[in-house]
Amino acid sequence: MSSDRRRTAADRRQAERVPAVFAVKKLVGPHMQLCQAEDITPSGMTMKRPRGTFIIPRTEVDLSFALPGSQEEILARGVVVNDVVVGSFRRTGVRFIAVQPEHAQLIAGYCRRRR
Numbered sequence: 183m184s185s186d187r188r189r190t191a192a193d194r195r196q197a198e199r200v201p202a203v204f205a206v207k208k209l210v211g212p213h214m215q216l217c218q219a220e221d222i223t224p225s226g227m228t229m230k231r232p233r234g235t236f237i238i239p240r241t242e243v244d245l246s247f248a249l250p251g252s253q254e255e256i257l258a259r260g261v262v263v264n265d266v267v268v269g270s271f272r273r274t275g276v277r278f279i280a281v282q283p284e285h286a287q288l289i290a291g292y293c294r295r296r297r
Contacts, residue, residue: 199223200296202250208274209244210237217274219247224290226260226277233272237265243276249292256285 199221206217206229217229227245237243245258260276267273281289 198297199228200293202227202292202296204247204250206245206247209246210241220273222249222289223293224278224286226263226275229274229276230268230271231274233267233270236272237262237274239263239265242279245276249288252288252292254285254288256288257282258285 200223202219202222204219206219206227208215208217208229208231215231217231220228220230222228239262241262243260243262245260246255247258248255258278259280260278262274263277264275265272278286
């Protein structure tokens with residue numbers, strides 16, 4: 183593959199991610215795991231999670247979280263785009279594929295305020 187065809191993760195992103203730290207519940211099938219958001223954009227997020235299990239890219243996950251300063255629980259369905267070991271935890275990138283319109287507006291508003 184030529185170097186002009188390679189793209190970094192930042193190049194692939196459709197929107198600039200904003201730093202964010204909040205709890206995220208991740209559900210894959212019947213298995214729930216508590217994670218910590220690292221950053222978010224209207225199209226996805228990056229989470230830190232325990233090192234144990236690898237999640238295959240393209241796996242669909244259900245997420246629930248409340249943005250900092252909000253009490254409203256946001257529900258989102260996403261697809262894993264990457265999952266790598268970083269130190270003593272895993273960093274998992276998720277692209278949102280289904281978010282209720284009112285929740286998408288909350289995420290977009292949060293991202294605008296944080297830029």
